[in-house]
Amino acid sequence: MKIKVLGPGCANCVNLEALVKEVVAELGAEATVQKVTDFKDIAKYGIISTPGLVINEVVKWSGSVPSKAKVNELITTELAKGE
Template sequence: MKVKILGSGCSNCAKLEKVVRQAIDDLGIVADVEKVQDVAGIISYGVMSTPALVIDEQVKLVGKVPNRVRMVEILKEALPQ
């Protein structure tokens, strides 16, 4: 699984990264987590508000930080069946 956190490095971007990493640990899955901070990279996903979450090149969240339980659900939904 490839996870990207889109954002300029704001406090909510850091919170999203923390929640994502905790949820990955909770699930015991292997995921490559990458931060995308350049504006062109963020806009290439059609995202106009950050933070945003991209899983396997699919935008899953924009402009908010979910709690840990919701993040686990989002990651589970993105796992291959």
């Protein structure tokens, strides 16, 4: 699974990245977490309110830091799809 956190480096973007890594570790999921900071690359996903969360190239969240339960739910749903 490929997870991308979109954001130029504001506090919320850093928080989301940490949260995603935490959830991935807890789930023991096989996933890469990548940070996308260049706006030209962020624009490719159509997001203008950061932070954004992209899983397997699909925008799952934008504009705020989701709750931990939400991140867990999003990742678990994607994991289930892959099986």
